[in-house]
């Protein structure tokens with residue numbers, strides 16, 4: 368009798384200890400998952416170059432950087448406010464500043480469309496600035512065709528990439544040095560967290576163990592880096608290819624409507640960023656539908672794959688969608704929606 372009691376007592380004590388330990392571990396786990404990827408990598412001894420802001424400069428602040436990105440101007444360190452960065456756009460005309468891909472390790476425009484639609488975010492030509500500080504190269508692949516030699520300094524340098532976009536993408540003025548540092552400071556508030564990465568419990572375990580066990584650090588770094596893209600790949604298509612390709616796709620109008628609402632209307636509704644007005648009138652759809660089968664200024668394929676270039680006297684332009692930012696299937700879906708809505 369005494370023996371049985373003893374046994375139960377031990378079992379109970381063990382169980383209680385386990386519960387207490389688990390509750391101690393859980394908060395730590397959540398804390399770890401909010402840990403920044405860059406911080407964790409540096410704790411593990413990774414030596415990838417990171418672009419930290421120089422906050423010694425007078426007036427540099429993440430808050431000013433945030434205002435510059437969202438509104439195009441901010442308060443000036445000396446008082447008053449800065450000049451508008453661009454007459455045509457703000458950074459968020461073309462870039463989200465939230466996570467926009469459910470799995471950051473792969474390029475999947477359809478997964479992105481569904482994910483952003485659920486979160487109420489637009490679907491845009493520029494890659495999200497969320498996590499841009501964690502990437503290692505910029506304006507990759509075919510962007511060299513568009514911007515030529517300009518991409519060389521910007522490819523490995525985030526400051527240069529920001530300036531290139533301020534001038535070429537946003538068609539505005541160069542940022543002052545304290546403005547660039549402020550933008551960088553803000554971008555470091557929207558860098559990747561461990562919880563943004565799709566990691567199994569085992570992988571998380573390995574990574575936390577590696578913090579105390581040097582023999583595991585290389586593997587841990589490799590695992591972390593396999594969970595997000597170190598660059599945003601970019602391949603241009605042509606209107607001709609898309610027009611030809613379209614014949615082999617069956618468009619889904621419902622998905623096409625998501626594209627129209629979350630992408631085209633983001634810039635064209637009420638002439639927000641363009642003089643060219645798009646809305647939900649049947650006549651508008653009929654116009655786009657009629658023009659789609661050619662290479663004119665209002666051809667869906669032309670504007671999506673080639674964009675609309677800026678000219679002197681008309682600086683505003685439309686960035687093209689790379690295959691990574693809108694797939695051929697999605698373009699077919701958009702066409703199917705426009706065709707249906709034109710009836």
Ligand code: HEC
Pocket residue numbers: 436452456457458459460461462492493494495499502504505506507510525528529532533536537550598599601686
């Ligand atoms: C008219 C559209 C547009 C505007 C406005 C714009 N960008 Fe961009 N930006 C792009 C496109 C398109 C790219 C091409 C590469 C990509 O993001 O996939 C790009 C690239 C970038 C990149 C490199 C990203 C990468 O991973 O290659 C940075 C950094 C950037 N922009 C910052 C900014 C900032 C800061 C502003 C505001 C001052 C801004 N952009 C305004 C369209 C725009």
Ligand code: HEC
Pocket residue numbers: 460461491492626627630631632633634635640641642643664665666667670671675683684685686
């Ligand atoms: C990032 C903002 C943005 C997005 C997203 C966007 N556009 Fe544009 N678009 C523009 C700007 C800016 C112009 C060109 C200049 C102007 O007319 O002001 C333009 C030009 C056009 C033109 C040519 C207008 C003309 O008269 O020359 C068409 C057609 C067009 N867009 C259709 C679309 C369609 C369809 C979509 C969705 C697939 C779309 N746009 C998505 C900004 C955008």
